[in-house]
Amino acid sequence: MSRIKHLVAVAGLALAAALPTHAADRGEPYALVRDGERGTSMTGDSADWSSVKRLRKQISGDFLWFRDGGKQYVVQDPTVLARARAAWEPVDKLGKEMDVYGREMDKHGKVMDALGKDMERAGAGMKPDESKIRSIERRMNDVGGKMGDVGSRMAGADEAGQARLNREMADLNRQMADLNRQMAAATQSDSQRAAQHSMDDIGRRMNDAGKPMDALGKQMDALGKRMDAESRSADKTVRALIREALDKGLARPAPQA
Structure with a gap:
């Protein structure tokens, strides 16, 4: 079974005024999903976990899932994923x-x-x-x-x-x-x-x-x-990566059921 780690959300994350308000800034849920049985690091509730479990069946390989403005996104950029994994190591x-x-x-x-x-x-x-x-x-x-x-x-x-x-x-x-x-x-x-x-x-x-x-x-x-x-530090890093992925167009809408 995948191992869920409920992380402590980071409050009051400082942002540059020019940046838009993204999921990372509002403390919205995300999940770093490893392929196979290597586990999942995740924030969110049971409904979010249901979404992640569904996506694991639809997406091949590791991915970063998150919500932003009521929409679900996934990132599979190798560099982003490598940095996210390093943050949680x-x-x-x-x-x-x-x-x-x-x-x-x-x-x-x-x-x-x-x-x-x-x-x-x-x-x-x-x-x-x-x-x-x-x-x-x-x-x-x-x-x-x-x-x-x-x-x-x-x-x-x-x-x-x-x-x-x-x-x-x-x-x-x-x-x-x-x-x-x-x-x-x-x-x-x-x-x-x-x-x-x-x-x-x-x-x-x-x-x-x-x-x-x-x-x-x-x-x-x-x-x-x-x-x-360490969880707070990793959480801060991943949320910054989410902002970066959105800004650079590396995030794509999550597949629908």
């Missing part, structure tokens, strides 16, 4: 780095899910005040599952989302620590103390498993900021 490279971090975060998230299940099984040995114990177990399992889910969602989150998910993870760690204390207070017998020992061990493992997730989250946050800066 740093973002593509950073995207691959983010994919690596995402896979690593997903791996840790699965470990956290497994530990949550271990915690649930360990809690089965707790006997006194079973209704209370079961309540704590459910909450522990729920928190453990949420920690795993947060780790998995970090892979595809933007900068703001990663910061929010890091805060969620810190809060979940505090909740798990409090639940461990509650469980300790609710257990008394030898079997209960043995079960508590097992749960404490799992709790420590959960805490240890959460540390690399926290570190990865910070790395992903820093990388996300770099991607944002």
Whole structure:
């Protein structure tokens, strides 16, 4: 499947007074479409994506698609396309780095899910005040599952989302620590103390498993900021190329359905 990157639109782009108002100046949608399975860099909404998918079937090779004044255009000039690809190359490279971090975060998230299940099984040995114990177990399992889910969602989150998910993870760690204390207070017998020992061990493992997730989250946050800066730069370059293509007559109306 083609990979869509929703870019941050550049506002307040300075223009010479003599230039006409083009799509690039109004922040209208565009897409840099690579042939085959090499991906698509795009702004716009689902309706625009539908147009691009249709054009991919009609146009051979790479092309730059954009809207201007309600009309759709495509550019296949080799020089324009080469400059547009070069503009997005740093973002593509950073995207691959983010994919690596995402896979690593997903791996840790699965470990956290497994530990949550271990915690649930360990809690089965707790006997006194079973209704209370079961309540704590459910909450522990729920928190453990949420920690795993947060780790998995970090892979595809933007900068703001990663910061929010890091805060969620810190809060979940505090909740798990409090639940461990509650469980300790609710257990008394030898079997209960043995079960508590097992749960404490799992709790420590959960805490240890959460540390690399926290570190990865910070790395992903820093990388996300770099991607944002590079995306803004690439977006500015492509919009300037759109103006140039229109001015030089290199853009042609997009084929109709």
